[in-house]
């Protein structure tokens with residue numbers, strides 16, 4: 001499982017992340033992450049969005065099922 005984060009200081013609101021993976025990213029001036037845990041079927045697109053981000057604002061974190069159950 002993965003979780004996506006956007007660094008507000010790096011994001012310029014340019015939009016490729018939303019175009020590539022609208023299930024996870026939404027532009028509201030800058031990019032917002034819509035989900036806590038990225039749905040399995042969207043993981044590949046989420047990683048593509050991170051790769052496409054021109055400022056490196058998107059970080060992908062791998063989350064274990066155990067941590068999800070604990071809410072950490």
Ligand code: SF4
Pocket residue numbers: 006010011012013014015016017018027030031052053054055056057058
């Ligand atoms: Fe922000 Fe990167 Fe998305 Fe552009 S692609 S809106 S810089 S997170």
